[in-house]
Amino acid sequence: MQEHLKFYINGEWVDPVTPKTIDVINPATEETFAKISGGSKADVDKAVAAARAAFPKFSQTSKAERVELLKKILTVYQKRVEDIAQACSSEMGAPIGLARSAQAGAGMGHLAATLKSLEEMEFEQQRGSSRIIREAIGVVGLITPWNWPLNQIAAKVAPAIAAGCTMILKPSEVAPITGVLFAEVMHEAGVPPGVFNLVNGDGPSVGQVLAEHPGVDMMSFTGSTRAGIIVAKAAADTVKRVSQELGGKSPNILLPDADFETAVARGVYACFNNSGQSCNAPTRMLVPADKMEEVLAIAKATAEKHTVGDPTKDATMMGPVVSEVQFKKIQGLIEEGIKEGAKMITGGPGRPEGLDRGYFVRPTIFGNVSNDMIIAREEIFGPVLSILPYDTEEEAIAIANDTVYGLSASVESKDADHALRVGRRIRAGQVRMTATAWDSFAPFGGYKQSGNGREFADWGIHDFLEVKAIVGYEGTANL
Structure with a gap:
């Protein structure tokens, strides 16, 4: 029996404030093969505080520094591909061949595509007498689904890093082990404390709390349209940006x-x-x-x-x-x-x-x-x-x-x-x-009740950026 009972907050593996466990079921056997902890508002508060404390410094890192960080993350991820594939197969039943090539492979693909897009992206431009600056939106809450766990984790975490954001990830409690392994990748790659945080748990106890939290500036959610509506409503009171990739009937x-x-x-x-x-x-x-x-x-x-x-x-x-x-x-x-x-x-x-x-x-x-x-x-x-x-x-x-x-x-x-x-x-x-x-370089996202916003490569990075105009500056600094 695997036990993953700690959360990753501020660069450390920490115990939940209030112990509570969730069974993780292998759908091929119908048996519990792992246990995780279920988080609470107190755990979310700790993670948000860590992310907010890390944001001022991380948001001011240079593009070159974030490029190097993504390269390290990709290198460590590549070393852990087999572990990730095995976990994915156990937690959501993916055939091991698919888990290796597509499930674990998708995470690697998004990291690589985001890295290339960041290398080519310009964050400032001069337009007449105004300097247009694209900068990190702030602390972001990331909620990811169980069906393509690494695809969605990497498609959110990588562009958030590229943009200079700090974050709290809540993977699906149905398939959370790949999220824990991803946190291990981030730690080994040397992501600065507080930049990436992981809190496991269910939607009402962690996801909705993240969406409501005044210390979170943006929510990025992938899942059902029903759950997406709940996230959007929870986020409305603090007028935070909400990016959603929801259901389909293609x-x-x-x-x-x-x-x-x-x-x-x-x-x-x-x-x-x-x-x-x-x-x-x-x-x-x-x-x-x-x-x-x-x-x-x-x-x-x-x-x-x-x-x-x-x-x-x-x-x-x-x-x-x-x-x-x-x-x-x-x-x-x-x-x-x-x-x-x-x-x-x-x-x-x-x-x-x-x-x-x-x-x-x-x-x-x-x-x-x-x-x-x-x-x-x-x-x-x-x-x-x-x-x-x-x-x-x-x-x-x-x-x-x-x-x-x-x-x-x-x-x-x-x-x-x-x-x-x-x-x-x-x-x-x-x-x-x-x-x-x-x-992986084409924009992905929906019309109508399939969501809003776009993910993948530079499209994903732009989702995590705010636009600032400095009016009256006609110089050429940093261009």
């Missing part, structure tokens, strides 16, 4: 000229990646009505190639979903799809054959879905794909936009210019074109 439009054999398979894999637990998963596949039967056959064959099981085995493609709560929610929504009359193509309720414990979900595909069905409107956050027909391109675009979300979308076509024209009309923060690789 459309994947296959235009009539797409290569359906490859496009459908690619869409299925993208939807089921990470057991479907990605806010930008393309969970609504929109296909020409006259291609529906062909698409369903390809999708069924692709889904049934997915090996579901023990995440410690290299051959496993899909592990469990993260918790009993998520498992029950997904099962309920699959049942809802059946009741609403969607055509079950493969999968369905219950665990995959041969698995009688663990929060494993059968890779599930529904065909002939209409966009008013619950399975087409709610974020399921599991390996469930809805395939919807359309008759015209205009109808496809209308269906794609008929959602409260606007985080991501995909367009498949052999004609890149055609895909671009369609992509321009989709109300989403990111539109991925045919076979596009992940881009």
